Amino acid sequence: MPNITLNNISKRYTPDHPPAVDQVSMEIEDGAFMCVLGPSGCGKSTILRMIAGLENLTDGEISVAGKSLDHVRKGIFIPPEKRHIGLVFQSYALWPHMTVARNIEFGLKLQRMPVQERKQRVADMITMLKIEGLEDRYPAQLSGGQQQRVALARTLAMNPGVLLLDEPLSNLDAALRLSMRAELTRLHKEFGTTIVFVTHDQWEAMTLATQIAVMNKGSLQQIGTPDDIYERPANRFVAEFIGNPPINMLPAESDIAQHLVNISGFSMSSEVVAGQATLGLRPEGLQLSTDASGRGLPVVISDIMPTGGAWIIELQARAASDHTAPLNLVYTTQTPPMWRKGDPVFLRVAPHAMHLFSKDGARLPLSVSSKTTAFAEVNSPNLCQSKTEDIL
Amino acid sequence: MSVMTDMTCSTPWQRWCYKLEIAKRAPTLFIGLALLFIFGWLIVAPIVNMMFEMFTVQTGDEIRVGAEVGQLTSYYLERVFSSRMSSIIFWKPLWNTLMVAVIAMVISMVIGSILAWLLVRTDLMGRKWLSTALIIPFMLPAWTFALAWTTLFKNATIGGQPGWVENMGYQLPDWVSYGAFPTIVIMTLNYIPFVILLVGNALRRLDSQLEEAGKMLGASRPRIALSIVFPLMRPALMSSALLIFADAIGEFSVPYVLGLPVHFETLATSLYRAIGTQQTGVAAVFAGVILVFGIATLALDAWMMREARRFAIIGSKGAMERRQSLGLLQWPAAFLALAMVFIGVVAPLGALALSTVMHIPGRFELSNFTLDYWIGNNLDTVAMQNGILFSSEFWAAAWSSISIVGSASVCAGILGLLTGYIVLRSPLRVISVTLRQVTFFPYLVPGIAFAVAFLTLFAVPHGPIPALYGTPIILFLALIADQMPFASRAGISAMTQLGSDVEDSARVSGAGWCRRMCSIIIPIQRNALVTAVLMPFISGIKGVSLFIILAVPATDVLTTFSIRLIDFNYTQAANAVVLMIALIALLGTIVINRLTRTGLAQGLES
Numbered sequence: 001m002p003n004i005t006l007n008n009i010s011k012r013y014t015p016d017h018p019p020a021v022d023q024v025s026m027e028i029e030d031g032a033f034m035c036v037l038g039p040s041g042c043g044k045s046t047i048l049r050m051i052a053g054l055e056n057l058t059d060g061e062i063s064v065a066g067k068s069l070d071h072v073r074k075g076i077f078i079p080p081e082k083r084h085i086g087l088v089f090q091s092y093a094l095w096p097h098m099t100v101a102r103n104i105e106f107g108l109k110l111q112r113m114p115v116q117e118r119k120q121r122v123a124d125m126i127t128m129l130k131i132e133g134l135e136d137r138y139p140a141q142l143s144g145g146q147q148q149r150v151a152l153a154r155t156l157a158m159n160p161g162v163l164l165l166d167e168p169l170s171n172l173d174a175a176l177r178l179s180m181r182a183e184l185t186r187l188h189k190e191f192g193t194t195i196v197f198v199t200h201d202q203w204e205a206m207t208l209a210t211q212i213a214v215m216n217k218g219s220l221q222q223i224g225t226p227d228d229i230y231e232r233p234a235n236r237f238v239a240e241f242i243g244n245p246p247i248n249m250l251p252a253e254s255d256i257a258q259h260l261v262n263i264s265g266f267s268m269s270s271e272v273v274a275g276q277a278t279l280g281l282r283p284e285g286l287q288l289s290t291d292a293s294g295r296g297l298p299v300v301i302s303d304i305m306p307t308g309g310a311w312i313i314e315l316q317a318r319a320a321s322d323h324t325a326p327l328n329l330v331y332t333t334q335t336p337p338m339w340r341k342g343d344p345v346f347l348r349v350a351p352h353a354m355h356l357f358s359k360d361g362a363r364l365p366l367s368v369s370s371k372t373t374a375f376a377e378v379n380s381p382n383l384c385q386s387k388t389e390d391i392l
Numbered sequence: 393m394s395v396m397t398d399m400t401c402s403t404p405w406q407r408w409c410y411k412l413e414i415a416k417r418a419p420t421l422f423i424g425l426a427l428l429f430i431f432g433w434l435i436v437a438p439i440v441n442m443m444f445e446m447f448t449v450q451t452g453d454e455i456r457v458g459a460e461v462g463q464l465t466s467y468y469l470e471r472v473f474s475s476r477m478s479s480i481i482f483w484k485p486l487w488n489t490l491m492v493a494v495i496a497m498v499i500s501m502v503i504g505s506i507l508a509w510l511l512v513r514t515d516l517m518g519r520k521w522l523s524t525a526l527i528i529p530f531m532l533p534a535w536t537f538a539l540a541w542t543t544l545f546k547n548a549t550i551g552g553q554p555g556w557v558e559n560m561g562y563q564l565p566d567w568v569s570y571g572a573f574p575t576i577v578i579m580t581l582n583y584i585p586f587v588i589l590l591v592g593n594a595l596r597r598l599d600s601q602l603e604e605a606g607k608m609l610g611a612s613r614p615r616i617a618l619s620i621v622f623p624l625m626r627p628a629l630m631s632s633a634l635l636i637f638a639d640a641i642g643e644f645s646v647p648y649v650l651g652l653p654v655h656f657e658t659l660a661t662s663l664y665r666a667i668g669t670q671q672t673g674v675a676a677v678f679a680g681v682i683l684v685f686g687i688a689t690l691a692l693d694a695w696m697m698r699e700a701r702r703f704a705i706i707g708s709k710g711a712m713e714r715r716q717s718l719g720l721l722q723w724p725a726a727f728l729a730l731a732m733v734f735i736g737v738v739a740p741l742g743a744l745a746l747s748t749v750m751h752i753p754g755r756f757e758l759s760n761f762t763l764d765y766w767i768g769n770n771l772d773t774v775a776m777q778n779g780i781l782f783s784s785e786f787w788a789a790a791w792s793s794i795s796i797v798g799s800a801s802v803c804a805g806i807l808g809l810l811t812g813y814i815v816l817r818s819p820l821r822v823i824s825v826t827l828r829q830v831t832f833f834p835y836l837v838p839g840i841a842f843a844v845a846f847l848t849l850f851a852v853p854h855g856p857i858p859a860l861y862g863t864p865i866i867l868f869l870a871l872i873a874d875q876m877p878f879a880s881r882a883g884i885s886a887m888t889q890l891g892s893d894v895e896d897s898a899r900v901s902g903a904g905w906c907r908r909m910c911s912i913i914i915p916i917q918r919n920a921l922v923t924a925v926l927m928p929f930i931s932g933i934k935g936v937s938l939f940i941i942l943a944v945p946a947t948d949v950l951t952t953f954s955i956r957l958i959d960f961n962y963t964q965a966a967n968a969v970v971l972m973i974a975l976i977a978l979l980g981t982i983v984i985n986r987l988t989r990t991g992l993a994q995g996l997e998s
């Protein structure tokens with residue numbers, strides 16, 4: 001049963017500026033762990049605040065479990081205090097004049113929960129989030145990680161059906177991030193709550209979420225599982241935003257692009273090439289070899305940067321027939337490189353690491369080549385298949 | 393994943409209904425409208441009404457003007473600006489006002505800036521102690537110093553008890569005792585602490601690395617002062633100069649005490665005289681002129697501040713405070729600072745205090761000392777039979793001071809915090825902008841002009857509101873309106889620092905508006921609320937202008953009580969009352985400084 005439904009929601013702060021959220025629709029299933037991912041200013045936090053009721057809609061409808069919370073056309077607005085949706089703020093927003101225990105207790109008091117039960121619930125939350133011994137401290141006396149646990153405890157104590165998290169891991173250091181990540185996953189399993197969180201950090205999104213919605217400039221780009229988003233980016237923005245180091249982008253009409261496509265057994269139609277399309281190559285899908293017989297593209301290693309356990313290698317490619325400036329490509333690997341700066345090597349690209357986008361950014365299919373182009377005749381005589389199929 | 397999308401858009405009417413639904417759930421809009429109504433009534437209406445009075449025939453003037461009451465007329469404007477009388481009733485006082493304001497401004501700027509630099513940027517000895525001592529005059533009412541002057545330098549021209557100096561056998565000419573010279577001196581002394589606070593603060597923020605960068609490039613010290621420090625300080629200097637000027641234009645109490653005996657009139661005292669002789673139309677013109685000066689000056693200040701923001705200082709990170717060694721200049725510098733403490737604090741307060749325990753001023757003999765004026769009983773004087781601490785009049789005045797000013801300040805503080813809340817949270821920008829400006833408006837209007845405006849509106853019944861003149865209510869309302877600039881500034885700055893997350897998280901936890909106010913906002917803003925109450929309280933306790941126009945003997949407060957004692961020439965008791973007022977103001981300021989670690993200086997700037 002669908003839990004949260006966003007139906008064509010928009011938010012416009014001023015009439016003369018582009019909308020912060022532009023006609024976004026999505027369904028978040030009951031029990032989902034959904035991430036809204038995008039660069040800062042893309043409207044993702046606005047969406048979260050709209051679900052919580054803290055931000056009003058300019059248009060559209062939000063419903064949870066079939067009940068409208070906001071419905072502009074019907075004039076329905078349920079205020080945040082009546083929505084029973086939990087929200088953990090990026091700043092945690094703990095009340096500075098209350099102790100940890102009183103912070104957690106506040107919402108329960110408002111629900112008129114009997115004292116005994118209330119004390120028990122607070123104690124349970126404190127145990128579950130491992131903040132024992134901090135009950136009587138004030139927020140100012142806590143570390144960032146502890147503050148976040150208190151903020152989570154305060155929200156979870158209300159037992160909300162929907163839990164919203166604003167950048168849940170961004171204020172934590174590396175070690176805390178890992179443990180908090182595990183904690184959130186555990187809480188999700190234990191409570192079975194629908195969790196929606198927003199982040200600009202793809203690592204956070206990929207490691208936590210079961211579903212990711214990628215946003216840019218107020219509009220939804222793609223919804224899918226982390227694998228979907230990474231392996232089948234719906235458009236150029238998603239491809240460029242996901243992946244670290246970012247995807248290599250080169251003009252499809254360049255000889256280098258055509259060569260790489262051809263040796264991987266694909267072809268691009270002449271309309272695509274003429275239409276200023278772009279070819280994206282995931283850095284981790286590049287393959288280097290010293291073997292000249294592999295019909296790979298000859299490139300030169302221009303830089304090797306160790307990043308601790310992985311290496312980022314910069315390659316410079318120049319097609320013999322090309323008079324344009326050489327192209328730089330980035331390659332990343334987890335095996336120690338056996339080359340040095342300046343070494344000539346041969347480059348191929350794994351088929352799954354290639355993505356083609358039209359001039360306006362839409363994903364285009366790469367077809368497996370049936371007829372060979374002039375370029376491919378020279379360089380890639382085989383690897384052909386007889387029928388054309390789309391790789392999507 | 394199926395997404396069923398309903399692409400139909402809402403109509404403007406539907407959006408409006410939705411917004412109304414939201415507004416119903418959050419009372420911000422309604423409270424905002426209520427505040428606008430209150431301030432419209434308390435602040436805008438009196439001033440607009442006064443503007444009308446300038447152009448309409450007032451009661452009692454029908455025959456002179458030759459028209460019915462309420463008809464449009466230019467009589468008052470002509471009488472003030474171009475009649476045979478106007479050089480006496482208007483142009484001379486205007487000239488006096490401008491002269492006093494400009495000279496006091498220039499001298500206080502020069503001395504104040506030097507002292508600020510010594511306190512902030514040099515290794516002046518005892519600067520910590522000095523920086524507190526030097527701003528004491530700021531916490532005291534200006535006319536305390538005027539009274540101290542008369543206590544010391546009064547001559548025999550107007551009779552009554554002579555001053556100390558005269559009693560010691562020296563004849564003083566009138567120009568020393570009364571008029572322009574003492575008015576300028578007292579106003580200068582009163583504004584010096586103001587300059588020290590504002591300029592000192594700006595100097596403190598000026599990164600000394602900027603000066604050092606100049607030094608590294610080989611600039612000489614005068615060169616650095618002229619081309620780096622002065623241009624960067626110019627906004628602060630100009631701003632303090634203009635604020636002083638605006639304040640000096642409307643200053644009433646000092647020229648009233650020192651100028652009247654020799655008919656030295658300023659705009660404010662002329663206005664008071666016009667009110668005293670029932671010339672409301674003329675008084676409205678005077679008030680209008682003072683108002684125009686006030687608004688023009690502060691508009692100029694606002695404009696220059698906006699210009700100044702264009703070269704905001706970049707890179708305050710790692711700002712360092714280096715002090716210059718004064719070397720041999722240490723002694724003259726310390727002498728200057730100590731002299732200012734003596735002239736501005738020790739001498740006036742000492743003279744006032746001593747005068748209250750001496751029968752005959754300036755005669756330092758044991759037999760001449762007495763505590764009668766404080767705690768005496770059955771004294772054989774005409775004015776007061778008991779010392780002030782035993783006089784029921786004093787305690788009645790003290791009580792009505794504290795109750796009227798206190799209740800007005802509590803209301804102003806609460807309204808200020810609410811204003812801050814609405815200014816930051818209002819869904820409609822127009823409400824927050826209007827509220828911010830309307831609550832600041834009384835700052836542009838000198839107290840005496842504001843009092844007249846209040847009098848013209850509330851002295852006569854309007855609709856359901858009866859005539860309020862002679863009741864404490866008019867004082868109460870006028871005080872609230874007059875103190876709103878301070879209260880609303882305190883409220884706005886407190887709410888700005890709070891951020892909306894804290895309230896939003898309570899909202900999400902299920903707290904309604906009242907609950908959020910009581911359990912979250914007010915407890916967190918406790919100190920800000922106390923400040924928003926205390927600042928108006930101090931300023932109200934020591935203020936004169938509002939009371940002298942609006943109070944009647946039935947609603948005697950400490951300030952009017954002491955001024956009446958001055959008028960009776962009962963100096964000792966008057967001084968004792970003034971000292972009590974100063975004491976209350978001083979204690980209040982100390983409490984504020986304790987509560988807000990930022991202190992007075994920041995409060996002034998925001």
